[in-house]
Amino acid sequence: MKKWVALIVCIMMLAGVSLAFGAAKPKEGAEEAKGEGPFTLAWVPKGLGHPYFISCYEGAQEAAKEFGDKIFEVGPDDWSVEGQITVIESVIDQKVDAIGIAANDMDALAPVCKKAMDAGIPVVAWDAAVNQSARVTFVNQASFEGIGRGLARAMGEVIGYEGEIAVLSATPQAPNQRKWLAWVKKELEDPKYNNVTLVDVVYGDDMTEKSYDKALGLIKAYPDLKGILGLSAVATPAACAAVTDKDLIGDVKVVGFGIPSTMKDYVLEGTCQKFLLWNTIDLGYVAATIMHKCCTGEFTGEVGDTVKLGRPTLGEPDGVYEVTVGEDGDPYVLLGPPMEFDKSNIEKWAAIF
Amino acid sequence: MRSEKEKSRGSSLSDMLKSWEFTIFALLIAVFILNLILSPDLFRIANLFDATLTFTEKSILTLPMTLLIISGVIDISIASISAMSGVILGVCYKAGMAIGYAVVIGLAVGLAAGILNGLIITRLKIPSIVVTLAMMLFYRGIGYVLLGDTAVRDLPERFGLLGGAYSVTSIPIQFMIFIILAVIFGLVLHRTRFGRLIYIVGNNENTARYSGIPVDNIRLILCGVTGLIAGLSGVLLTSRIGSARPDIALGNEMAVITICLLGGVYIFGGKGSIIGVVIAALMIGYVRYGLSILNVQEQVIRIFTGGLLIIALLIPTIAARLKTSARYPEGGV
Numbered sequence: 069m070k071k072w073v074a075l076i077v078c079i080m081m082l083a084g085v086s087l088a089f090g091a092a093k094p095k096e097g098a099e100e101a102k103g104e105g106p107f108t109l110a111w112v113p114k115g116l117g118h119p120y121f122i123s124c125y126e127g128a129q130e131a132a133k134e135f136g137d138k139i140f141e142v143g144p145d146d147w148s149v150e151g152q153i154t155v156i157e158s159v160i161d162q163k164v165d166a167i168g169i170a171a172n173d174m175d176a177l178a179p180v181c182k183k184a185m186d187a188g189i190p191v192v193a194w195d196a197a198v199n200q201s202a203r204v205t206f207v208n209q210a211s212f213e214g215i216g217r218g219l220a221r222a223m224g225e226v227i228g229y230e231g232e233i234a235v236l237s238a239t240p241q242a243p244n245q246r247k248w249l250a251w252v253k254k255e256l257e258d259p260k261y262n263n264v265t266l267v268d269v270v271y272g273d274d275m276t277e278k279s280y281d282k283a284l285g286l287i288k289a290y291p292d293l294k295g296i297l298g299l300s301a302v303a304t305p306a307a308c309a310a311v312t313d314k315d316l317i318g319d320v321k322v323v324g325f326g327i328p329s330t331m332k333d334y335v336l337e338g339t340c341q342k343f344l345l346w347n348t349i350d351l352g353y354v355a356a357t358i359m360h361k362c363c364t365g366e367f368t369g370e371v372g373d374t375v376k377l378g379r380p381t382l383g384e385p386d387g388v389y390e391v392t393v394g395e396d397g398d399p400y401v402l403l404g405p406p407m408e409f410d411k412s413n414i415e416k417w418a419a420i421f
Numbered sequence: 422m423r424s425e426k427e428k429s430r431g432s433s434l435s436d437m438l439k440s441w442e443f444t445i446f447a448l449l450i451a452v453f454i455l456n457l458i459l460s461p462d463l464f465r466i467a468n469l470f471d472a473t474l475t476f477t478e479k480s481i482l483t484l485p486m487t488l489l490i491i492s493g494v495i496d497i498s499i500a501s502i503s504a505m506s507g508v509i510l511g512v513c514y515k516a517g518m519a520i521g522y523a524v525v526i527g528l529a530v531g532l533a534a535g536i537l538n539g540l541i542i543t544r545l546k547i548p549s550i551v552v553t554l555a556m557m558l559f560y561r562g563i564g565y566v567l568l569g570d571t572a573v574r575d576l577p578e579r580f581g582l583l584g585g586a587y588s589v590t591s592i593p594i595q596f597m598i599f600i601i602l603a604v605i606f607g608l609v610l611h612r613t614r615f616g617r618l619i620y621i622v623g624n625n626e627n628t629a630r631y632s633g634i635p636v637d638n639i640r641l642i643l644c645g646v647t648g649l650i651a652g653l654s655g656v657l658l659t660s661r662i663g664s665a666r667p668d669i670a671l672g673n674e675m676a677v678i679t680i681c682l683l684g685g686v687y688i689f690g691g692k693g694s695i696i697g698v699v700i701a702a703l704m705i706g707y708v709r710y711g712l713s714i715l716n717v718q719e720q721v722i723r724i725f726t727g728g729l730l731i732i733a734l735l736i737p738t739i740a741a742r743l744k745t746s747a748r749y750p751e752g753g754v
Contacts, residue, residue: 116718116719116720140716142713142716142718144719145718145719145720146671146672146719148668148671149662149666149668149669150658150662150669150670150671151719153475153661153662154475154709154713155713157471157472157474157475158710158713158714158716161463161468161471161472161714162463162714162716163463173572173662173664173666174574175572175574175575175663175664176572176662176663176664176666177662178663179581179585179661179662179663183585
């Protein structure tokens with residue numbers, strides 16, 4: 069019994085000590101005027117260690133440096149929703165001035181992001197949104213229309229607007245795949261693609277082996293096939309591998325999504341003529357700039373609100389971004405058209421991510 | 422264990438060091454002091470309670486797990502049960518059921534899963550770690566089959582209060598549940614006949630059987646309770662993240678077992694106390710919180726947790742070496 073009493077006394081003492089410490093150094097509420105900075109920005113990617121997110125952070129650091137803000141990256145090592153929630157909880161307690169997040173789940177992260185907003189910490193989503201109610205704005209890397217049309221255009225260019233093409237997609241259910249495919253088809257309706265026929269759409273489930281087999285199947289089934297369009301960063305290299313293995317380099321052309329470092333060899337060999345991806349460094353740069361402007365109160369996230377960057381980006385040569393209404397009806401900031409990679413720039417970007 | 426110790430309390434340094442509760446409590450205080458030094462203005466009462474939100478779901482699971490391990494059984498399917506309960510709750514809600522009933526179904530699923538584990542372990546006499554390893558995959562699989570890669574979204578707002586809201590004071594509801602459960606489990610284990618039987622079963626299964634103790638029934642009950650609490654943990658987690666998904670609670674079973682061992686539960690059964698485990702749960706929780714406040718990356722936090730466990734395991738072992746008369750009880754399953 070004595071032990072228990074002693075324990076309780078100890079706990080109460082501890083509580084008292086921490087209360088005293090807490091009271092001794094009251095910190096200003098985050099919701100009070102934040103002034104001119106410098107601010108502390110928390111940068112939360114989906115997970116740590118992925119080249120894609122590392123390059124996003126580079127852009128964010130660039131913006132923070134411009135403003136003299138302190139930025140730090142913190143994220144879950146297991147890429148989980150719970151890990152990300154824990155991270156956000158801790159940065160809220162640290163009373164950072166703004167949070168930039170690439171959400172692992174739109175809804176699951178919403179309660180904790182809302183909590184941050186309630187505590188006066190603006191939340192800017194980038195790469196992957198959280199619900200509109202739990203963010204100031206969302207920096208969208210690319211619209212479905214821009215990607216879909218861009219892919220179809222690239223395909224038309226490399227095959228000379230003539231011949232049979234096929235699409236290698238991930239899964240028929242994934243919403244982004246469905247929307248991209250719809251925009252590809254819409255672009256193909258344009259008269260300049262009159263001689264281009266989309267003969268088939270196959271699904272490789274975003275698995276390398278399955279995608280590879282499906283690409284081989286396409287090559288076998290359509291001897292006159294001129295091009296394969298890879299709709300995911302897995303499908304495109306798999307299609308390239310199939311074309312290379314069948315010794316059809318140049319006869320069957322590949323375009324699609326890709327990550328420069330994994331696509332480099334195929335591009336240099338001539339298997340893949342062109343692939344698309346947004347500029348990840350710009351994505352980080354724009355998001356972190358907006359985080360800073362949220363702190364100063366220059367940016368509110370209302371439709372029509374604009375933000376002026378310190379440098380031009382690939383998507384906006386004048387460096388001015390405006391909040392528009394997105395395809396899902398919520399306001400967002402669009403990064404701009406996706407970036408094209410080919411022989412001329414692949415070496416440079418493959419070294420970056 | 423404690424009653425034996427009390428006779429010789431204070432007689433020697435090694436005895437005191439050998440008391441798990443003492444070791445672990447000293448570590449907890451060290452953690453608090455370190456945290457106060459490293460981030461004085463962040464480590465405040467409101468934050469301290471707030472921080473419990475991130476580890477309460479695991480902490481409540483350490484309670485039944487303590488009883489289970491003391492009785493000589495282990496369940497490593499708990500995290501999968503949590504996920505399955507959360508998913509079934511979500512599926513029921515999506516099918517049009519009121520959220521209250523969906524919660525009850527979620528808890529019932531946990532209980533059923535625990536009882537199924539218990540039946541296989543006790544009736545078929547298969548080692549519990551093997552059974553629950555298989556069930557871990559099985560239950561997790563059910564969650565994925567039901568929802569695939571998707572999640573049940575827009576659960577009602579008031580359901581979210583369960584996992585995220587605060588009661589009258591600034592204490593989160595979740596943490597209140599943990600405290601209440603800790604008191605209940607503590608009383609059952611340390612103050613009832615059933616609790617004493619759990620120790621006897623874990624200390625020496627055969628002796629217990631010959632003495633006419635219903636070993637299998639006791640273990641079956643504990644498995645069921647563990648399943649039920651795993652279900653509760655899944656419901657709370659689902660509430661906190663506001664959506665039901667099959668990939669929640671990944672790795673929680675190891676986190677829970679780590680806390681139990683750190684709290685002084687003997688992995689082969691027969692030894693352990695609720696107070697030790699509660700202290701260990703708080704300690705691990707605040708170590709993680711303190712480190713994440715300092716923006717220490719998750720990988721490094723794991724090293725700290727592993728290191729703490731090793732230190733906590735070493736201290737009494739070394740102390741036991743010092744005192745040659747020390748004896749450890751026989752193990753169970």
